Amino acid sequence: MAARRVRLKIQRQDNPNSKAYWEEFELRWRPGMNIISAFMDIAMNPVDRHGKQTMPITYDSNCLEEVCGSCAMRINGRAAMACSSLIDKLEQPIRLQPLSRFPVVRDLTVDRAVLFENLKQVKAWVPVDGTYDLGAGPRIDPAVQEQAYPLSRCMSCCLCMEVCPQFTESTQFVGAAIINQVRLFNLHPTGAHLREERLRVMTSDGGIHECSYAGNCVQICPKNIPLTTSISIVYGQVMKQTVRDLFQNPELTSARKEPGRR
Ligand code: SF4
Ligand code: SF4
Ligand code: FES
Numbered sequence: 001m002a003a004r005r006v007r008l009k010i011q012r013q014d015n016p017n018s019k020a021y022w023e024e025f026e027l028r029w030r031p032g033m034n035i036i037s038a039f040m041d042i043a044m045n046p047v048d049r050h051g052k053q054t055m056p057i058t059y060d061s062n063c064l065e066e067v068c069g070s071c072a073m074r075i076n077g078r079a080a081m082a083c084s085s086l087i088d089k090l091e092q093p094i095r096l097q098p099l100s101r102f103p104v105v106r107d108l109t110v111d112r113a114v115l116f117e118n119l120k121q122v123k124a125w126v127p128v129d130g131t132y133d134l135g136a137g138p139r140i141d142p143a144v145q146e147q148a149y150p151l152s153r154c155m156s157c158c159l160c161m162e163v164c165p166q167f168t169e170s171t172q173f174v175g176a177a178i179i180n181q182v183r184l185f186n187l188h189p190t191g192a193h194l195r196e197e198r199l200r201v202m203t204s205d206g207g208i209h210e211c212s213y214a215g216n217c218v219q220i221c222p223k224n225i226p227l228t229t230s231i232s233i234v235y236g237q238v239m240k241q242t243v244r245d246l247f248q249n250p251e252l253t254s255a256r257k258e259p260g261r262r
Contacts (some may be wrong), residue, residue: 004029008038009250010057013104016111020104024049024093035082035096036061036071058107066222069155071098072162078161081222082108097262099162112158118174122198124181126191127178138189151184151230153223160217160227172206176217178231179208186237199234199241200252208235 005025008164013020026049027041036059043056060070064083071082074097076090085095102110105172128134140148159176161167182198202208211231218227245252 006033006038006087008042009093009095010107011095012057012107014106014115016105023054029087033087035073035075035085035087035094036064038087041081058105058109060109068157068158069157072157072159073097074099074162079159079220081157081159084188084222099158101106101162101167112156115156115158115161115177118178119181122174122178122182122185122201123194124178124190126184126185127193128190137258140189141241144187147156148184148187150225151180151187154180154184154225155223157222159220159222163216163220165214166210166212171210173210174202174206176211176227177223179211179234180225180227183230183234183237186234195237195239199238200245202234202238203242208238211235229258 006029008025008027010023010025011020012023025038027038030037039057039059040060046054046056048054059073059082061083062068062070066081066084068109069081070081073082074080074095075082075085076095079099082096088122096108098108099110099112102112104112105111132262156176156177158177160177164173164175166173167175179202182202186198187196208231213228213231215228218225221227
């Protein structure tokens with residue numbers, strides 16, 4: 001009996017400015033194969049389906065267990081994580097393409113710097129002002145911990161942005177992952193010191209008002225983060241902050257910071 005084969009069709013691009021092209025590969029099937037293990041097989045023997053020598057595929061990966069968020073790509077047209085996508089569950093030939101909303105660096109590697117720039121804009125961290133011993137820190141109510149834990153599972157994979165109809169050049173929308181981080185850090189007793197600044201960034205160009213509540217983000221998130229709930233909660237916080245600023249800090253309402261973009 002002929003050995004089982006795996007067929008892959010991979011969209012390649014040699015550099016950010018060159019044209020994309022397709023290459024096809026045929027590999028020997030092994031039990032439990034996923035997309036990353038198929039890439040490893042290609043790297044060991046980089047020849048295409050017709051036996052022509054080629055280059056190993058460039059892609060990002062790290063943890064290989066859906067934790068680091070780096071291996072996001074389009075698999076058969078759907079945004080997904082390569083390390084948890086099993087070959088046996090996919091229709092062949094399996095089409096692999098880079099995420100479409102981010103600039104391609106090479107092959108399946110894209111530049112997701114916009115996510116990290118926007119995390120900086122919303123100060124997605126707990127402020128600590130010194131290197132001296134700050135003590136144990138505030139106690140966090142178990143009820144707050146329960147709310148925060150699911151939000152903290154975000155792995156910056158950007159799938160929610162890839163499928164968001166509003167994440168475009170023209171809207172400059174920051175996307176659901178950023179809004180979720182605003183909710184997370186506003187929940188933290190020390191992180192809440194920067195709450196007002198975060199909420200003001202959310203009212204700038206590309207802020208929360210750009211969300212059309214289409215809900216694609218919550219359906220695709222591999223970590224099952226309640227993104228639309230986060231959006232509703234942060235929207236309420238932003239509204240209250242805007243009204244407060246209108247009366248207490250009117251000068252701020254006319255001079256908002258802009259979130260970053262590619
Ligand atoms: S919110 Fe979910 S889909 Fe979006 S970046 Fe985080 S883990 Fe990925
Ligand atoms: S609800 Fe829709 S528009 Fe809003 S962030 Fe999610 S996918 Fe984008
Ligand atoms: S390699 Fe880390 S999420 Fe896939």
